Amino acid sequence: MRKPDLMGKDNLKMKLRKGLWSPEEDEKLIRYMLTNGHGCWSDIARNAGLLRCGKSCRLRWINYLRPDLKRGAFSQQEEDLIIHLHSLLGNRWSHIAARLSGRTDNEIKNFWNSTLKKRLKMNTSTTSPNNRSEPNDILGGIMPINEHDLMTMCMDSSTSTSSSSMQSMVFAEQFDPFSTLINNNHYDMTTVSAGFPHIPPCMNQVGNVEGHHGNYGVLELNNKMELLERDFSLPPLEGRRSIEGNSALIDVKSHNNHFNNSCFNNTNQIQSTKVEDLFGFENHGLGVENLKMGEWDFEGLMQDISSFPFLDFQVDQ
DNA sequence: AAACCTGGCAACCGCAGAGCA
DNA sequence: TTGCTCTGCGGTTGCCAGGTT
Numbered sequence: 001m002r003k004p005d006l007m008g009k010d011n012l013k014m015k016l017r018k019g020l021w022s023p024e025e026d027e028k029l030i031r032y033m034l035t036n037g038h039g040c041w042s043d044i045a046r047n048a049g050l051l052r053c054g055k056s057c058r059l060r061w062i063n064y065l066r067p068d069l070k071r072g073a074f075s076q077q078e079e080d081l082i083i084h085l086h087s088l089l090g091n092r093w094s095h096i097a098a099r100l101s102g103r104t105d106n107e108i109k110n111f112w113n114s115t116l117k118k119r120l121k122m123n124t125s126t127t128s129p130n131n132r133s134e135p136n137d138i139l140g141g142i143m144p145i146n147e148h149d150l151m152t153m154c155m156d157s158s159t160s161t162s163s164s165s166m167q168s169m170v171f172a173e174q175f176d177p178f179s180t181l182i183n184n185n186h187y188d189m190t191t192v193s194a195g196f197p198h199i200p201p202c203m204n205q206v207g208n209v210e211g212h213h214g215n216y217g218v219l220e221l222n223n224k225m226e227l228l229e230r231d232f233s234l235p236p237l238e239g240r241r242s243i244e245g246n247s248a249l250i251d252v253k254s255h256n257n258h259f260n261n262s263c264f265n266n267t268n269q270i271q272s273t274k275v276e277d278l279f280g281f282e283n284h285g286l287g288v289e290n291l292k293m294g295e296w297d298f299e300g301l302m303q304d305i306s307s308f309p310f311l312d313f314q315v316d317q
Numbered sequence: 318a319a320a321c322c323t324g325g326c327a328a329c330c331g332c333a334g335a336g337c338a
Numbered sequence: 339t340t341g342c343t344c345t346g347c348g349g350t351t352g353c354c355a356g357g358t359t
Contacts, residue, residue: 020327020353040344058345059328094347105347110326113349 017051021060025050029057030065063104070102074111082108083116 017025032048041054050057063069074082078100085096093105093112100108 018329042344054344055330055346056328062346063327091348106327109348114325 016053033061063106068102
């Protein structure tokens, strides 16, 4: 239900702030999100007393303020996974982000553009095409996959003896990020976010924040998450895995029921996460059947990826 | 010490798709 | 059906800190 713009468009536009977020603005947004949960972003901006457009609030929350973000440098495994997924998905940063715990599409995009792209360029210029099938090249960032290879991989994924499946196995051995990210923790942090309206006491208030570069709120929030983990008896942040990386955490309105059904039988009982949760198909509203990647289809691709040993989660048939 | 350069990254912009009146 | 709004995504810009000259 849309609400009339009581302020008037021009009036509103003139007052909207741009640029870096101040600590006060961050605190307002955090406080509002933790108390009221997710809703219409323009309403959030208005109700939280922020002179920002809803879009700006959404970006700030998703990229910096939401509690399950993993800060700091990318690990080697994450790096490898990004390179791998980029070779498969291209610049579909949101899809890539959905497969990396606690990382945002913006973060990955920046990392790719500033670091990985150059590194791959250097590797490409120093690597002979004849060596491209060597596993070391994979690790070096040269992905020996083109669309045809990919098609073959997808088609062959059911026959473990095929050479392309063997390629998959090579990949699986080289890229083992999920083993550390999720194998030990078959729960999903979104189960916590799904319960935003039922946030435990530790999340109800946000203290003073301080930090660097406008991201002062993150440390404080991580402290809150530690309390949250304690309250829920959850494993630590490193093992958190958001269902769709970017937006599932905050889209309580649309995901609440699904998460409650798929992840919880009651408040504290955590069940195995479904594969579509992990990969975010359902939550993106992208029906698998509709998601085409050039000449090959996304489902086949993900089936292929899911055949990798490091994807150690249950697949509902 | 100052000017300049560069890399990293936060934030904005424009577009597309979905949903609603 | 049409038009409007909202959301999400990818590309791009611009600021800032650190390094170099």
